[in-house]
Amino acid sequence: MTATSDDIALQLTDAPPIDGLRFRRLRDDDADYESMADLIAEANLHDGHPWLPTAKLLRDGLEASVGVDPATDVVITEIDSRAVAESGVERVMRDGVAVYEIWGTVRPDVRRRGLGRALLRENLRRVSERSAGEQACDVRGQAAENEAGHRALLEGAGFEPIRWFFDMRRPTLDDIPDAPLPDGLEIRPITADQHRAIFDAEREAFRDHWSAREQTDEDFKLTYSRPELDTGLWVVAWDGAEIAAVVQSWIWAEENVTHGVDRGWLEHISVRRPWRRRGLARAITAEALRRLAAAGMTEAMLGVDAENPTGALGLYQGLGFEVNKRSTTYRRSLGD
Numbered sequence: 001m002t003a004t005s006d007d008i009a010l011q012l013t014d015a016p017p018i019d020g021l022r023f024r025r026l027r028d029d030d031a032d033y034e035s036m037a038d039l040i041a042e043a044n045l046h047d048g049h050p051w052l053p054t055a056k057l058l059r060d061g062l063e064a065s066v067g068v069d070p071a072t073d074v075v076i077t078e079i080d081s082r083a084v085a086e087s088g089v090e091r092v093m094r095d096g097v098a099v100y101e102i103w104g105t106v107r108p109d110v111r112r113r114g115l116g117r118a119l120l121r122e123n124l125r126r127v128s129e130r131s132a133g134e135q136a137c138d139v140r141g142q143a144a145e146n147e148a149g150h151r152a153l154l155e156g157a158g159f160e161p162i163r164w165f166f167d168m169r170r171p172t173l174d175d176i177p178d179a180p181l182p183d184g185l186e187i188r189p190i191t192a193d194q195h196r197a198i199f200d201a202e203r204e205a206f207r208d209h210w211s212a213r214e215q216t217d218e219d220f221k222l223t224y225s226r227p228e229l230d231t232g233l234w235v236v237a238w239d240g241a242e243i244a245a246v247v248q249s250w251i252w253a254e255e256n257v258t259h260g261v262d263r264g265w266l267e268h269i270s271v272r273r274p275w276r277r278r279g280l281a282r283a284i285t286a287e288a289l290r291r292l293a294a295a296g297m298t299e300a301m302l303g304v305d306a307e308n309p310t311g312a313l314g315l316y317q318g319l320g321f322e323v324n325k326r327s328t329t330y331r332r333s334l335g336d
Contacts, residue, residue, distance in 0.1 A: 011023070247285060
């Protein structure tokens with residue numbers, strides 16, 4: 001049965017007095033995901049964020065997540081039936097701790113009217129509801145350096161900065177350094193029967209990263225079912241029968257059209273512990289850049305933990321990447 005407007009309507013505490021304002025749950029239909037993608041794109045273009053998700057990307061991500069129920073964890077905000085904001089909560093496991101990650105996006109033309117505060121309070125209410133009975137858990141949010149209002153909102157609600165991240169951009173794919181593989185390793189074409197081994201190798205490597213997110217079978221299915229998947233762009237280094245390192249590269253065609261760029265993303269760069277400190281990360285990253293160039297791309301981007309203890313920031317700077325955008329992860333405990 002299709003939910004009616006009354007079925008999914010929400011009453012939020014301290015909602016601002018705006019004519020035509022309405023809060024509701026997300027409907028399971030393409031129109032709602034299209035509206036979400038549209039408002040996120042408008043906000044991100046305004047704020048200088050490169051991420052411009054499609055409706056399918058949003059739907060697939062929410063439906064594949066074991067930590068989100070789209071019907072109860074996502075809020076759509078409308079003014080006169082126009083979607084002006086979206087927000088939500090996802091529960092993930094990080095280093096064995098339950099972490100509730102909250103998010104929210106508000107269209108630029110309706111900011112500074114109290115919507116962000118009301119949605120943050122609803123997110124925190126939902127976290128309290130979902131986490132009842134859990135012994136220990138964190139609440140986290142993220143804000144970019146230039147989002148003064150967003151940062152003030154989190155800090156005013158008791159969140160404290162705990163980690164900093166950079167989006168890094170290589171503005172050209174010319175003059176890629178020569179970076180040979182360490183002796184005994186080789187790069188091989190990827191076949192479908194290797195997908196699970198690659199996923200498991202990445203999962204093991206990323207366990208050493210700060211607050212690593214535990215990967216699930218749903219993550220595996222989502223990655224290898226995306227229509228944008230092209231493992232010919234990926235780089236996997238082998239040491240005999242063992243996978244030593246992986247780079248996942250992606251080209252988001254619709255995003256590129258909107259931005260007017262030919263950009264590839266190095267989404268995951270991982271080296272398993274026995275093969276670190278041998279120049280392998282540099283070699284596979286350089287090869288990934290060459291593959292993006294061969295695919296017609298003219299620039300590349302990646303994200304990095306600014307405090308990564310393996311020296312990733314220096315590695316990428318040495319390969320021609322520049323800091324493009326800074327963001328901060330904020331945290332508060334549930335009882336704060």
